[in-house]
Amino acid sequence: MTRKTYISILFFFVCFALIFSCKKDPVNKVVVTPPDDSIPETTAFIPPVIKDFRAFPTDPANQMTVQGIALGRKLFFDPILSGDSSLSCAGCHKQENSFSDPRSRSIGIDHLPGKRNAMALVNLAWYQNKFFWDGRVNTLREQAATPIEAADEMHLPLAVAEQRLQNHLEYVNMFWKAFGTRTITKDLITKAIEQFERTLISFNAPYDKYNRGEGSLSASELRGLVIFNTEKGDCFHCHTTPELFVHPSKIFSNNGMDAATTIYDFTDAGVGAITHDTSDYGKFKIPTLRNLAYTAPYMHDARFATLDEVIDSYNLGPKISPTVDPILIEKAQTRLQRTGIWGLNLSQQDHDDLKAFLLTLSDPDFVH
Ligand code: HEC
Ligand code: HEC
Numbered sequence: 001m002t003r004k005t006y007i008s009i010l011f012f013f014v015c016f017a018l019i020f021s022c023k024k025d026p027v028n029k030v031v032v033t034p035p036d037d038s039i040p041e042t043t044a045f046i047p048p049v050i051k052d053f054r055a056f057p058t059d060p061a062n063q064m065t066v067q068g069i070a071l072g073r074k075l076f077f078d079p080i081l082s083g084d085s086s087l088s089c090a091g092c093h094k095q096e097n098s099f100s101d102p103r104s105r106s107i108g109i110d111h112l113p114g115k116r117n118a119m120a121l122v123n124l125a126w127y128q129n130k131f132f133w134d135g136r137v138n139t140l141r142e143q144a145a146t147p148i149e150a151a152d153e154m155h156l157p158l159a160v161a162e163q164r165l166q167n168h169l170e171y172v173n174m175f176w177k178a179f180g181t182r183t184i185t186k187d188l189i190t191k192a193i194e195q196f197e198r199t200l201i202s203f204n205a206p207y208d209k210y211n212r213g214e215g216s217l218s219a220s221e222l223r224g225l226v227i228f229n230t231e232k233g234d235c236f237h238c239h240t241t242p243e244l245f246v247h248p249s250k251i252f253s254n255n256g257m258d259a260a261t262t263i264y265d266f267t268d269a270g271v272g273a274i275t276h277d278t279s280d281y282g283k284f285k286i287p288t289l290r291n292l293a294y295t296a297p298y299m300h301d302a303r304f305a306t307l308d309e310v311i312d313s314y315n316l317g318p319k320i321s322p323t324v325d326p327i328l329i330e331k332a333q334t335r336l337q338r339t340g341i342w343g344l345n346l347s348q349q350d351h352d353d354l355k356a357f358l359l360t361l362s363d364p365d366f367v368h
Pocket of ligand 1: 076081087088089090091092093106107108109114115116117118119120121130131132133134140143144145147148152153154193197285
């Protein structure tokens with residue numbers, strides 16, 4: 001081999017190695033020149049004032065701006081945050097389903113099913129800082145980091161996510177505009193996503209319009225509202241607040257769907273698996289009842305495909321387990337003494353009315 005051929009071959013291999021290495025996630029290689037260096041001005045997000053809703057809860061640790069929200073929205077819909085760039089947050093949290101997943105179990109990029117059903121994302125700003133069915137994280141920004149890294153979800157180390165975004169001029173500019181820095185960190189990624197999630201506000205359901213005097217409910221829907229808000233249906237003990245239809249202070253509950261002799265008999269230990277407190281086994285986050293028309297299947301394990309099944313199950317009365325909500329047992333015992341029946345004893349008409357009312361909490365504006 002002549003010296004010239006030798007050099008040519010060497011050159012060929014160096015080029016090949018260079019091209020090949022570019023296919024992997026590049027490590028901070030691209031130098032980005034910002035188009036304009038002036039200090040960015042942010043526009044504060046003005047939360048809507050909604051009649052009957054408590055004031056929009058602000059978070060001093062993450063002040064919302066129009067620029068931060070725009071960035072968060074882009075990140076939420078961008079599959080760049082998954083290992084093989086195929087799955088975004090919105091891939092499981094679908095807007096037409098009120099940002100829930102119509103599949104019983106979500107499927108991650110490695111074709112692994114998740115453990116539970118993906119819940120709707122709606123009016124999250126009013127939640128009391130406990131997220132997931134078992135409340136294992138305290139803030140939305142802390143939450144946002146978990147699906148990105150989770151092996152059964154987007155499966156991308158956050159350090160790689162930072163570098164990927166850093167290599168996109170558009171993102172560098174958006175972080176600059178939102179946070180006044182061109183250094184993209186996981187802290188800022190998750191803060192932007194949190195800002196966007198807090199803007200997923202639903203307040204135009206027929207029930208809201210009725211409350212504001214802008215619309216009316218049918219006779220059946222109104223009867224359902226009474227069942228919901230009285231001892232007849234007993235729903236209001238846990239599904240209370242107007243923003244979410246969850247309890248104002250009780251975050252988790254065991255709503256008596258499963259019988260269990262000991263706390264170790266629950267198929268899913270729920271909050272108990274996180275806190276290891278014996279009184280938490282079998283408890284789950286009380287979910288919002290907003291947008292139920294779009295969020296089937298229901299419950300943490302998606303056991304019910306329809307609202308009829310949900311109502312039938314509550315109608316049977318609570319099943320006994322060590323942690324079943326005492327309010328359910330107390331009410332069931334009173335009914336038993338009074339009528340000889342453990343369950344709610346709803347007639348078919350009551351069932352239909354309650355269902356009609358539940359559907360008035362669905363907001364078509366929100367899913368389109
Ligand atoms: C593979 C499907 C999948 C992807 C992708 C996904 N999620 Fe989720 N999400 C779920 C599931 C399943 C749950 C419920 C898990 C649990 O409670 O154990 C959930 C729960 C949540 C919750 C909790 C809501 C509440 O009320 O407690 C939030 C917020 C959320 N996801 C936001 C996001 C964000 C932001 C992203 C993108 C960074 C994302 N999700 C990506 C499936 C997914
Ligand atoms: C003692 C508290 C409590 C009471 C009372 C209660 N619920 Fe619930 N509800 C819960 C909890 C906790 C869950 C979630 C349980 C799970 O995922 O396993 C839930 C889930 C639901 C869901 C499923 C929502 C979803 O997105 O998956 C619906 C619908 C529902 N409840 C409607 C009702 C109705 C209607 C009533 C009255 C007949 C009622 N609830 C009474 C605590 C309660």
